[in-house]
Amino acid sequence: MHKITIDPVTRIEGHLHVEVEHEDGRVARARCGGTMARGLELIFGGRDPRDIPILAQRICGVCPQAHATASALAMDQAFGLDGQVPLNGVLLRDVMLAANFLQSHILHFYHLAALDYVDVTAAAGYDGDDPDLRATGDFIARGVLQPFVPRYEGDYRLSAEQNLAALKHYLAALQVRKNAHEMLALFGGKMPHQCTVAVGGVTTQVTADKMAAAVTYAREIVEFVQQCYVPDVLMIASAYPDYFEIGRGCARFLSYGVFSEEGLFPGGLFELSDDRLCPVRPDRITEDVRNSYYADGADGLHPSEGRTEPAPGKEGAYSWLKAPRYDGRPCEVGPLARMAVAYKSGSAAVREAVDGLCAAAGIGLTALNSTLGRHAARALETHIVARKMQEWILKLQPGEPCVLKVEVPQEGQGAGMTGAPRGALGHWVTIRDHKVANYQAVVPTTWNGSPRDAAGVPGPMEQALEGDVIRDPDNPFEVVRTIRSFDPCLACSVHIARPKGTQEIFLPV
């Protein structure tokens, strides 16, 4: 059949590809390449700064809310509004971002990651009474295998009942995701792409009706996470305990902090090797281009000073991503990084959740620096955010203002440093003559998927892959599991290069 591609490439920030060289059944060298969201200054330059939080969410379809939030925070600062946004506005931004976290994490686990461990074909022969599973079995029997295949055939270890239980939750998760989406729409005016997050707050009104509806949605989500998501991660952990050993990252965790509740998910840089926690100093963030397709001589510069002169075909380069570094070294971002930083900072909610999970899984804290640990951290974060979201909704004050009246300043500078579901997100803006003069965004996967830096040190995902076992080069499911644990923000493909690099097998993903 003649196929036509509706090109998904440009709907997203770019493609990430991972190339793995293996020797003696292990990953000898991993190289992550990708493209990045540069050029925002071209799009936003010269525009009214008040329009940017609405436009910024169009950067991405998976975390639009995080981009809207980061943009609004950057503008608040540039407009001189820090600390003045009404409480309702602050809370609503948190609630809407939380809804985005919940739907993203739940979707990522059930509809991408879980299928690496759960064998969905278990439903094919289902002859029990559950109507959903029967429908799924029929679905598969009719040969409609997408979205379940193509997949990498893993070493599926769950029992038939466990597979069916997880599949049942997979279907339930689709509905839960919808609830999170509808909850966001309550305060967002319209969906997709809400239109209420603005400079100075949120342009909506809080009513008791909306609060009641939001709490109902939130309660259903909390129940699902408590009864399905967290137990399912533990179930997978009990069958795949070796994945607490596989996929160890760079063990330096960076979080800018996310949500306004004091002490819940604070920012920080946590280094596992010497158990040290430092506050984040944005001026210590630099980017290297040694292995990236940009002209040499721009290593070690702050993103705001960085030079982006494309040099396609540059010798030795393999990525369009620059290599962001903190104090010159790579950092992992994402739920695991946020949980690690918050745990070390003494966040009560995070400590309780992490200690509980470690006890239930029978592991020590450092085992969380792993493929499975990233999934566990994501599940716990979902649980904490869902519960906190209920509290934030109940703190809203009906009838009180949600947004400030703002005037565009002649000049200003602002940074919006927060978290997207998949890690630290920063937006930087400069305003001149009442217009946007410069705009930069550094997205989470730039950190995790970064190439080697000027010193030759691999990026976090590369480090997590190197040394891992590959049993069958034609079906490198171990590599796929580790890549997915990072929840990369870019479409991704895996290449396996044979040791001599003569024969490259392309694996459709």
Next chain:
Amino acid sequence: MDDKGPAVGVIGIGNLLLKDEGVGVHAVRALARRALDDGASPQGIRFVDGGTDPWAALSEVGDCRKLLVLDAVVGGKGPGEFHCLALEDVDTGGAAMSLHGLTLFHLLNYERLLGNGFDDICVLGMEPAEVAPGIGLSELCQARLPAFMDVVTDQIHGMISRDNKPDTDAH
């Protein structure tokens, strides 16, 4: 589902920040505006700007009987040319490695799993001339937009008239 909403849901998807990649969004917005200017709310049709979030857009048309998707289509016909495709003619893009890899067509299968199928799904697209950072269509695609809107309108009417049941939608 007995309680179906409008006959046809029209979703425009694409990235508004990448010029012609956003042609589906530009088209659906223009169609919605034209319907309003005509003074009558479009009976039996719901227009949705899906932007970069096709799944959320699908949630917005879950009660429609038929689905029309407007998008940029790269199919070797040349910039500004139109495509009319049935769902099975569209490359689904294979399995997804990241959430970004989930295409509309994975999502439609999820909806089917949930029992939210559409009676009829059609994709109308325009070949982009320029996909690069920037807001607004290229001159070429902008010039082709009115003709594209006419094709979309014909398609909508065709989908409605193919509807076996009389359209009793009280919208």
